[in-house]
Amino acid sequence: MTDRPRPPISRRRLLQASAFAVPGAWVLSSCARAQPLGAPAPAASTAGGSAAASLPPLTEIPIASPQNPVKWPINPGNEPIASGLEPEMNATLRVYNYPDYVYKRVLKDFQKEYADYNVKVELSTFNDLPEALTKIRSGSVPFDVGFLTYNYMGKLVYGDLIRPLNHDYIPNINDVWEEFQNPFYDQGWQYTVPYTIYTTGIGWRHDLIPEDIGARPNPYDVFWDAKYAGAIAVLDDDREVIAMTILRNGGTDVNSGDPAVLGQTRDSMLEMLSVSRPRVTITGYTDIPEGTMSLSQCWSGDMITGQYYLPEGVDPALLRYWSPPTGKGVIGNDFLCVLKGGENPVMAHHFLNYMLKNDVAIKNLSFVGYQPPLRSLTPETMVADGYLPANLAGAIVKPEWFQVGYPLLELPVAVEAEYQAIWQQFKSGA
Numbered sequence: 001m002t003d004r005p006r007p008p009i010s011r012r013r014l015l016q017a018s019a020f021a022v023p024g025a026w027v028l029s030s031c032a033r034a035q036p037l038g039a040p041a042p043a044a045s046t047a048g049g050s051a052a053a054s055l056p057p058l059t060e061i062p063i064a065s066p067q068n069p070v071k072w073p074i075n076p077g078n079e080p081i082a083s084g085l086e087p088e089m090n091a092t093l094r095v096y097n098y099p100d101y102v103y104k105r106v107l108k109d110f111q112k113e114y115a116d117y118n119v120k121v122e123l124s125t126f127n128d129l130p131e132a133l134t135k136i137r138s139g140s141v142p143f144d145v146g147f148l149t150y151n152y153m154g155k156l157v158y159g160d161l162i163r164p165l166n167h168d169y170i171p172n173i174n175d176v177w178e179e180f181q182n183p184f185y186d187q188g189w190q191y192t193v194p195y196t197i198y199t200t201g202i203g204w205r206h207d208l209i210p211e212d213i214g215a216r217p218n219p220y221d222v223f224w225d226a227k228y229a230g231a232i233a234v235l236d237d238d239r240e241v242i243a244m245t246i247l248r249n250g251g252t253d254v255n256s257g258d259p260a261v262l263g264q265t266r267d268s269m270l271e272m273l274s275v276s277r278p279r280v281t282i283t284g285y286t287d288i289p290e291g292t293m294s295l296s297q298c299w300s301g302d303m304i305t306g307q308y309y310l311p312e313g314v315d316p317a318l319l320r321y322w323s324p325p326t327g328k329g330v331i332g333n334d335f336l337c338v339l340k341g342g343e344n345p346v347m348a349h350h351f352l353n354y355m356l357k358n359d360v361a362i363k364n365l366s367f368v369g370y371q372p373p374l375r376s377l378t379p380e381t382m383v384a385d386g387y388l389p390a391n392l393a394g395a396i397v398k399p400e401w402f403q404v405g406y407p408l409l410e411l412p413v414a415v416e417a418e419y420q421a422i423w424q425q426f427k428s429g430a
Contacts, residue, residue, distance in 0.1 A: 061154035063410050064185040065255075066403075071187035072157040080166040081345050091119045091344040093351060096132060097147040099125040103367035106360050110351060119347055136161050136339060144342030145351055147195060149334050150185035151410045156337070157191065163338040164190050169349035172356035177373040177399040180333070192335040193352050196301065196370035197397045199405070200240055200330035201323030203288050203303040204295035206391075213295070214322035214394070220248035222295065224268075226275050233279035233287070233296040234272075238423035239408045241280075243330050244297060245269050247406075254330060254406045257415035266422045273429045280427055285309065289319065300395035304388050305369030316389045323394060327401030332408060333373070362387075371397055 064070040074080075095107070107121045124141065126132040129152055136143060137159060148156070156162040167173070173181055173193060180194035202213055202222065209228070213219050223232060223244070234241045243254035245265045256262065272278060281287070284296030289309040303321040310316060323329045336355060338348040354360055361372040365387060371377065379396045382388060388395065411419065 061158055063412070064150065064153060065409050066184045066407070069184040069187050070153070072153065072190060074164050074190065075157075075160055078160060078163065078340060080164045081349070083166060083168040085346045087114060087117050087119070087347040087350050088344045089117055091117065091347045093119055093121045093145065093344055093347050094141060094143045094342065095121060095123050095145045095147075095351070096136070096141075096143040096339070097123065097125055098127070101147060101368055103364045105367075106355070106364050109360070109363075110354050113354065114347070114350065117347070121351075133159070133161070136341065139341050142341050142343045143339045144344050144348040146337050146339050147334060148337060149332075150183070150192075151408070153185050153191070154410070161340055162191050163340045163342075163345060163348075165193070165338060165352075166349060169346070170353045170356070172353045175356060175358055175375055177375060177402075179399055179402045180373050186335075192337050193356060194373050195334045195336050195355070196368065197333040197373050197402075198331070198370055199300045199323040199327075199395070199397055199401070200235075200244070200332075201298065201300065201321055201394070202295065203284060203298040203306065203319070203321045205288055205291060206318045206320050208291060208294040213320070214325075218248060219322055220244055223248070223278060223297070224272050224275050228295065229276045231294040232276060233281045233284055233293055235284075235297045235299075236280050236282045238419050240297065240330065241269065241426070242419055242422060243406065243408060245272075247329065252328070252406065255409045255411060255415075257412065257418070259418075262418055262422065266425065269422065269426045270429065273426065289314070300397065301368065301370035303392060303395050304371075307388065307392070317391050319389070319392055321392050321395040325394070327398060327404045329405060330408060331397065331401055331405030334370075373397075373399065 062068070062070045095102075102123070104123070107123060111119055111121055124143070126135065129149065132146070132148070133152060133155060135141065136146065146162075167189075170193060173189065176194055181189055183189065183192070183194070186192045202219060204213060208231075213222050216222065222228060223234065234244070239254075242265055245268050246252075246254050246256060246261065249264060249268055251261060253261070279293065281293075281296070284293060284298045285302035285306045286309045287293035288296055288298075288303075289306045290311060298321070300321060300323065303319065307316040307319060310319075336352050338345055338352065342348055355364070358374055358376050361374055362377070365372060371382075379393050379398070382396055383390050383393055
């Protein structure tokens with residue numbers, strides 16, 4: 001790969017690092033307590049009241065899924081901007097994102113491309129989405145553009161925090177996969193354009209674990225294999241570990257609220273603890289390349305980035321990544337949106353269109369490691385053009401996988417409490 005800066009810090013790692021530091025108004029469920037599965041969930045906190053003042057009860061906000069796609073309402077007084085408007089002059093375009101989840105060079109290039117308008121891009125960062133939404137809702141900073149995720153679409157729309165898009169300003173949407181021109185979480189792409197895509201799988205160094213993990217009848221079984229005890233890790237993410245365990249046990253509903261499924265999942269996770277003693281970590285992207293850990297559950301983008309953490313002289317061909325080659329594993333994406341509180345909605349639309357340009361999206365990929373859903377990027381071209389070695393081709397996401405993969409969806413409040421209870425019990429023994 002060319003034009004490679006220092007390796008970034010993945011936005012997903014930062015999300016997990018502060019996963020339990022959630023401002024009260026945006027909590028989907030109360031803090032978990034050890035309790036019997038199926039027991040009534042404690043009431044959600046109402047702290048921070050104004051942040052949720054305009055939201056309907058959480059039980060009334062639709063939960064979007066591939067089986068239940070949602071076309072969100074456009075609130076009165078929040079109609080799309082008119083067509084044919086010039087970008088704002090002398091704008092300070094305020095962009096809100098995770099740290100190191102966009103290549104700053106592409107932001108500087110945007111300023112150059114719109115130099116006639118004397119635009120300045122100001123990047124602010126957040127550590128997790130609850131923090132971001134609280135600050136957006138406060139109005140303390142008039143952010144124009146947000147880098148967010150579909151688990152929060154209901155709160156963004158019903159909280160009146162997001163502006164519907166005028167498609168006339170975003171012709172580059174035609175260069176992305178069809179799946180994201182009518183995504184289940186935003187039918188008709190009324191509010192969002194896609195940013196990056198990823199799968200969740202298993203990463204390892206072949207010289208430390210010479211076994212072909214993907215050749216196992218059930219590759220997830222590696223986390224229950226005593227011969228790797230103390231040498232492996234799972235993600236510090238309740239949803240990801242629970243989903244992986246459900247898949248390992250033969251399930252397909254990674255958002256299940258069935259008490260029987262969750263009971264079996266909890267028992268299997270506790271068995272994993274006793275058999276393989278996995279670390280619970282967010283640093284597999286460095287630990288595997290550096291050889292301080294042999295194998296870990298990980299995200300595809302982190303393993304692509306991992307090739308830049310290899311010690312000098314270590315061949316990138318030693319890295320491996322597996323996720324189900326059929327696409328029937330955990331899959332997801334993040335998106336870009338125009339925030340309602342921003343002062344430069346026209347320039348913000350131009351920015352979204354700019355980020356969808358092939359050359360811009362590919363340059364951004366060279367920094368963040370996460371793939372944009374571009375028609376022009378195929379597994380063959382990504383390897384041939386040097387974005388990753390052939391041995392990591394399994395980390396490339398294919399469009400058809402979004403028809404069969406398993407996204408992690410927003411959960412009902414009571415189910416979320418059950419997940420957190422399982423997770424706390426697991427982590428307390430890790």
